[in-house]
Amino acid sequence: MGYPVQYLQFIEKFNEGEFYECHDLLEDxxxxxxxxxxxxxxxxxxxxLYHLEYGNLKGARWMFGNARKYLSRYGPVHWGLDVEEVLRYIEDCEAVLPDRDAIPYAEAKAMTFPSLRLHVDTSC
Structure with a gap:
């Protein structure tokens, strides 16, 4: 399957941790x-993930919940992506979020959160 260029660029930017750019690419x-x-x-x-980087834990929690809700109907694989792996990643991120609405930027940057490297199977 030929995927849109923006989707493939999204995967690349996601793996580089450029979450704001990820949004712009997929939004198109x-x-x-x-x-x-x-x-x-x-x-x-x-x-x-962008909210998380800047300490907006309430926003991160909200977006993770919505992402899980939408992605759960597309497993196990969609557009060459292991959706089940992405869902586990979301759960892992939610599990380590401090029980607060926000934390200072410096504290957010110092925290260790789960990581995920996306791979698209282009044979799908």
Whole structure:
């Protein structure tokens, strides 16, 4: 399957930890079909990670919950991506979030959170 260039760039930027850019890349193709809940889920995952980076734990929690809700209907694999692995990653991130709405930026940067390296199987 030939995937949109923005999707492949999203995977690359995600793996580089460029979550704001991830949002911009997927938003371009999601705007063409707002019923695509897979793209919306991946968008919300990247926004959640962006919030997490800056200490907005309430926003991260909200986005992770939405991402999980949308992505759960696409497993085990969709668009060459192991959705089950992504869902486990979301759960791992949620499990280590401090029980607060926000933390200072410096504290957020110093925290260790789970990591995930996305891979797209282009033979799907």
């Amino acid at each position: 193709i999601w705007m063409e079909d707002k019923t695509d809940k897979f793209l919306q889920g991946m968008l919300q995952l990247s926004v959640g």
